[in-house]
Amino acid sequence: MKIREQLEERETRILSKHATLSMNSRGREKEEEACDIRPCFQRDRDRILYSKSFRRLKDKTQVFLSPDGDHYRTRMTHTLEVSQNARTIAKALLLNEDLAEAIALGHDLGHTPFGHAGERALNAVCPEGFRHNEQSRRIVEKLENYGRGLNLTWEVRDGILNHEMNLMPGTLEGKVVRLSDKIAYMHHDMDDAIRGGIITEKDVPEDLSRVIGHTNGEWLDTFIHDIIATSMDTDDIRMSDEVYDAFHKLRSFMFERVYTNPIAKGQEGKVEEMIKILYGYYLDHVDSLPNYLKDLMNRGESSKERIVCDYVSSMTDRYAVAVFEEVYIPRSWTVL
Numbered sequence: 166m167k168i169r170e171q172l173e174e175r176e177t178r179i180l181s182k183h184a185t186l187s188m189n190s191r192g193r194e195k196e197e198e199a200c201d202i203r204p205c206f207q208r209d210r211d212r213i214l215y216s217k218s219f220r221r222l223k224d225k226t227q228v229f230l231s232p233d234g235d236h237y238r239t240r241m242t243h244t245l246e247v248s249q250n251a252r253t254i255a256k257a258l259l260l261n262e263d264l265a266e267a268i269a270l271g272h273d274l275g276h277t278p279f280g281h282a283g284e285r286a287l288n289a290v291c292p293e294g295f296r297h298n299e300q301s302r303r304i305v306e307k308l309e310n311y312g313r314g315l316n317l318t319w320e321v322r323d324g325i326l327n328h329e330m331n332l333m334p335g336t337l338e339g340k341v342v343r344l345s346d347k348i349a350y351m352h353h354d355m356d357d358a359i360r361g362g363i364i365t366e367k368d369v370p371e372d373l374s375r376v377i378g379h380t381n382g383e384w385l386d387t388f389i390h391d392i393i394a395t396s397m398d399t400d401d402i403r404m405s406d407e408v409y410d411a412f413h414k415l416r417s418f419m420f421e422r423v424y425t426n427p428i429a430k431g432q433e434g435k436v437e438e439m440i441k442i443l444y445g446y447y448l449d450h451v452d453s454l455p456n457y458l459k460d461l462m463n464r465g466e467s468s469k470e471r472i473v474c475d476y477v478s479s480m481t482d483r484y485a486v487a488v489f490e491e492v493y494i495p496r497s498w499t500v501l
Contacts, residue, residue, distance in 0.1 A: 167201045176204070181259035183400050185336045191319035194306070205318050210267035212315045218274040218304050219244075224481035226280040228354050228424070229361065230432045236360065238353045240280070244273055246353055250345035250389060254402075255338055257393045264338040265345075267317075268324030272342060275300025277440065277478045278485040282433040284478075286440035291474045300478055302326040307466075308475055312457035340402035341392075348388040348412075351419060355381050358423045369418060376411040388412065439489050440477060446492055447473045 166174075173188045180186065187204035200208050213219055222241035229237050238246075248269035255265035275297045277283030287295035302325050305315045324339030326332070330347065334340050358364050359381065366380055377387045391408040404412060424430070447454060451462070451469055454476050461467040467475070480488070 169200055169202055169204055172204050176261065179259065180261060181398075183258075183337055184260045185264055185320055185338055187261065187263070193316050193318055195316050197316065204263060206261060206263040206267050206321065209315075209317045209321045210263060210270060212317065213267060213271045213274070213305070216274070216305075216309050216315065218309055218479070219270065221479065221481050222273065222276070224483050225276055225278055226282075226482055227350070227357075228280060229357055230279055230282070230436060230482075234360070237357050240273055240276055243350060243353065244270060246349040247272065247342065247346045250349050250385075251338075251342045253389060254341050254345060254392055254396075258337075258341075258396055258402075260338050260341065264320055264324070264336065265341050267321045268328070268334075268339055268342045269345065271305055271317075271321065271325045272301060272328040272346060273297065274304045274325075275302070275478065278480045278482045279433070279436040279440070282436045283440045283485075286437040287444060287474050287478060289437075290441050290444050291470050293468065293471055293474075295474055295478065297478075298326055298329050298332070300474075303475070307461070308458075308479075312461060337400070337402055344392060344402060344404070347416075348385060351412075351415060352381060352385040354419060354423060355384070358419075358426075363426055363428060364422050368422065369415070373411050373414055373418070376407060377415065384415070439485065442493070443477050443480075443485065443489060444473055447476060 173186070176184070176186050176188070185206075187206055190205050193205075199205065203211070219241075222244055223239055225240035227238040227240050227243045248266050251265040251269040252262050254260075255262045277287060277295075277297065284295060284297050302322055305317050305322060305325065307314050309315050320336050320339070323335045324342055327334040327339060328343050328346055330343065332343075334343055355364070355366075359366065369379075377384045387408065388404070391404050392402065395405045395408075396402045403409070448469065451459065451473070454472060458467075458472040458475055462469055462472050477485070
């Protein structure tokens with residue numbers, strides 16, 4: 166028996182009846198020989214981890230644009246914290262930890278430079294619209310690996326697409342990531358806001374603190390424990406009514422005090438204009454795009470507008486600024 170088969174057999178003995186077993190995966194779009202060591206979801210996790218899109222997350226904004234400090238989160242550290250939350254919950258509930266981790270690591274691959282400001286800009290100018298969860302799926306299905314995609318399993322692609330709160334994943338592991346994403350960004354965005362002097366833990370209303378705790382660490386601990394306790398031995402992933410109500414109130418507090426704070430968000434208007442200008446530039450200079458994107462357009466698989474979105478959204482913060490300066494900021498003339 167191969168190592169992979171032994172691991173798959175162990176899943177049948179250890180995991181919950183509600184877990185997604187590797188041997189029961191709905192498979193990949195392109196059939197391929199199974200790995201002799203790794204079950205399919207572990208293999209997907211590795212493909213995401215080694216992808217260029219994943220590496221670029223380290224230089225993409227989470228919430229604060231180009232913060233002056235080494236300890237503020239980036240899109241990559243956010244992704245790692247989502248993964249840790251998801252693994253903790255999945256392991257406690259005896260769900261498939263490999264599947265939860267793969268979905269978590271891939272869920273934000275499609276995010277733009279400068280976070281949601283870049284997403285708003287592309288959604289405003291692209292006729293087909295732009296949503297980062299759809300772009301994340303497009304990356305793993307079509308764009309990564311120079312247009313060949315990563316050929317991930319259906320379960321991982323479904324979880325990546327449906328990690329937004331208004332959508333519903335088809336597996337419990339996907340539902341774990343869906344909630345893990347939200348509690349991760351609320352936790353670390355609060356932490357970054359406190360570090361930046363925008364708010365303090367004492368600013369959180371007392372009626373919330375009585376439910377979820379008085380420190381940022383207590384809030385995260387409360388959310389994770391509540392999800393596990395409420396979801397144990399059920400076919401759903403959810404919070405208790407009391408904690409879920411507190412979760413939404415805390416989210417509203419964060420939108421009021423952090424996500425729309427003029428100090429934290431004062432530069433976003435500039436960012437949105439820059440992204441829109443770059444989008445317009447590449448519409449007029451399609452020949453400067455990578456060959457694999459032009460091939461998608463020439464084969465009729467993607468419109469010109471979509472491949473321009475693909476390219477601009479893939480940029481890191483630093484690269485987007487560098488390209489903008491190269492194209493639009495004049496250089497001093499010197500005599501050689």
